[in-house]
């Protein structure tokens with residue numbers, strides 16, 4: 001089932017999400033929620049979706065990058081379910097790139113993110129897993145885990161002049177070399 005996506009201003013997007021009790025993960029109802037979030041992410045061409053974006057202040061996020069229309073040049077990221085994730089930054093070098101968010105529709109902004117990180121989280125099987133990610137993969141993880149803290153990418157922007165509407169961004173803000181790709 002495709003879920004309704006909360007937009008900026010809805011309280012769950014500004015609430016620190018609660019951990020999911022491990023014994024709840026394998027329940028039919030929670031597994032269905034995970035499936036619905038994956039379906040919703042696909043429907044709206046997101047590279048990730050966090051539970052606060054579907055009105056639920058709980059520590060659950062899904063992500064995947066695969067032949068993505070919005071990010072055709074980005075490396076693929078396998079389908080991942082993160083429950084109660086803990087992020088450790090491994091390289092604090094900041095990399096700037098453009099981001100968007102389904103909860104902040106039609107905008108793109110330039111956001112610095114840490115280059116390299118490790119995330120430990122429960123998966124949908126309720127087993128602990130560890131992922132080491134860098135660059136775009138690390139960016140998606142930081143974007144989604146920020147949602148679980150009640151933060152959005154706008155909060156991470158050092159310069160709000162690097163924010164624009166999608167259409168204008170494509171015409172005037174994207175670097176020329178990127179447009180040619």
Ligand SMILES: [Zn+2]
Nearest residue numbers: 100101102103
């Ligand atoms: Zn987002």
